[in-house]
Amino acid sequence: MNNFSYTQATTAKEATRQRKDEPTAAYIAGGTTLLDLMKANLEEHAQLIDINLLPFKGVEQTKDGLRIGAMERMNDVGEHALVRELFPAVSESLLLAASPQLRNMASIGGNILQRTRCGYFRDAAFPCNKRVPGSGCPALQGDNHNLAILGTSEACIATAYPGDLAVALTAFDAVLTLENPKGKQRRVPVTEFYLLPGTTPQRETVLEPGELIVAVTLPLTAHARRSTYLKVRERASYAYALASAAVGLDVQSGTIRAARVALGGVGTRPWRSPEAEKVLTGAPATEATFRAAAAAALQGAQPREHNRYKVELAQNTLVRALQQVAG
Amino acid sequence: MQSDLFPDSDAPQPDDSSRRSFMKQAGGILGLALAPPLVAQAERLTAYSKTIEGATEVTLRVNGQARTLRIEPRVTLLDALREYLDLTGTKKGCDHGQCGACTVHVDGRRINSCLTLAVMQQGKEITTIEGLAQGEQLHPMQEAFIKHDGFQCGYCTPGQIMSGVACVKEGHAGTDAQAREWMSGNLCRCGAYANILAAVREVAQRG
Known part of the structure; x- marks a missing residue:
């Protein structure tokens, strides 16, 4: 880890001003991703700005829905009574992620910005278009067993966001509140926050330099109340998803009135599937419908040598998740 | 460029006193100017709004004692x-938050001490494995690990015990399955999981 200066900020203005003065600075909240990457010499920053004292706290109901402060910790939000009741999938996505210790540390904002687990990105000895633009992507022909099959490009096939929370947020139309160094706030739907790799895999989100995540707001809906997050891993706990599904259904008299589907572990970003939702909406809540929806969700998949298994795994994960919420 | 930004800590240093922390207290001074009566707030801002560079004295509260280090x-x-x-x-096991060997409590919550900076933990109550026993009286979790033989090589044990204490306190050791899930951040390469689980569950059941 390179040497750096450390600043503890008490306000967003102070934090963003420091960040403007030192362009290579980074914000630090829980530190669980940032220090991990810095120890591996994958990121270097001349200054770390501690934002833990910023008042982006609380879980509360507002007119726009449930608002979660970006500085809240994963465990606290996952175990929060309102989150459990109104957004079971969000609660589950948090509590199935990482380990209890990491969840006590990691902030909601930091988790949303968690970076890929692609082995080539994480080993500085290899080229990587995400790390060094234009250097190439060894994953295309190399070990790609845990990499993406949806939204890939010739430049990058990494699951840029490897975590769980953002998959659930993507399913349930969450909106991020961002604040820039001028103190101006803007709202960005999570579905528009993450970028596809295309030819610029180094750009992962629409976050501008120095911009902070202030809060996440989730609109209250019937389908979000009846939701789940199903995660399939190589071991029973404490592992990244090979495939996961965040689903919510509003079923009345056996007919699906509204459906939300997002997949994790398979896309280059948290993967919302309007194709699956279209199949589900208005259809009977049966296994045949769920199978058709799963087929639609994976129709555009472009698997490679070691991740072909993900096509079937993701479909079965989605079907089982839908069966669980349909009851 | 690189050497300017990231000086090698082993390289000869200029006058050490000049390298001592410099502090930007703009926030504190501003706070004082704008709100003179709010002395407490100004003090708080003065205490927090600062930049630390190079080796600096920090005070950590560890196992009930204030410890100053540079x-x-x-x-x-x-x-x-x-x-x-x-x-x-x-x-120190993996040093990347993957094994749990470094687990300590900060303000009563278990964390991986390898993924946080010491300067970020000032003013907080840090408890390590050394702080669990009361004199010669072992913590019930330590006793349970001995009774159930919850280890072989012992390297993961301090982390397991710190995690186990927190797991029980959090109310996450109510069943075997729940305890397994909420102890999953602590790996044991020897595979003493069955005995670790027995120790954690016994302490949970004793209340």
């Missing part, structure tokens, strides 16, 4: 405990 901002809490305070009970 460290760079990049020193993790784990390294501060082990290398500067000689509290080597907390172990």
Whole structure:
């Protein structure tokens, strides 16, 4: 880890001003991703700005829905009574992620910005278009067993966001509140926050330099109340998803009135599937419908040598998740 | 460029006193100017709004004692405990938050001490494995680990015990399945899981 200066900020203005003065600075909240990457010499920053004292706290109901402060910790939000009741999938996505210790540390904002687990990105000895633009992507022909099959490009096939929370947020139309160094706030739907790799895999989100995540707001809906997050891993706990599904259904008299589907572990970003939702909406809540929806969700998949298994795994994960919420 | 931004800590240093922390207290001074009566707030801002560069004195509260040490901002809490305070009970396994050997409590919550900076933990109550026993009286979790033989090589044990204490306190050791899930952040390469589980569950059941 390179040497750096450390600043503890008490306000967003102070934090963003420091960040403007030192362009290579980074914000630090829980530190669980940032220090991990810095120890591996994958990121270097001349200054770390501690934002833990910023008042982006609380879980509360507002007119726009449930608002979660970006500085809240994963465990606290996952175990929060309102989150459990109104957004079971969000609660589950948090509590199935990482380990209890990491969840006590990691902030909601930091988790949303968690970076890929692609082995080539994480080993500085290899080229990587995400790390060094234009250097190439060894994953295309190399070990790609845990990499993406949806939204890939010739430049990058990494699951840029490897975590769980953002998959659930993507399913349930969450909106991020961002604040820039001028103190101006803007709202960005999570579905528009993450970028596809295309030819610029180094750009992962629409976050501008120095911009902070202030809060996440989730609109209250019937389908979000009846939701789940199903995660399939190589071991029973404490592992990244090979495939996961965040689903919510509003079923009345056996007919699906509204459906939300997002997949994790398979896309280059948290993967919302309007194709699956279209199949589900208005259809009977049966296994045949769920199978058709799963087929639609994976129709555009472009698997490679070691991740072909993900096509079937993701479909079965989605079907089982839908069966669980349909009851 | 690189050497300017990231000086090698082993390289000869200029006058050490000039390298001592410089503090930007703009926030505090501003707060004082704008709100003169709010002395408490001004003090708080003065205390927090600062930049630390190079080796600096920080005070950590560890196992009930205030300990002052001189460290760079990049020193993790784990390294501060082990290398500067000689509290080597907390172990360094992976150093990347994957194994749990470095688990300590900060303000009663279990965390991985390898993934946080010591400077970020000032003003908080840090408890390590050395702080669990009351004199010669072992903590019930320590006793349970001995009784159930919850280890072989012992390297993961301090982390397991710190995690186990928190797991029970959080109410996450109500069933075997729940305890397994909420102890999953602590790996044991020897595979003593069955005995670790027995120890944690016994303490949970004793209340």
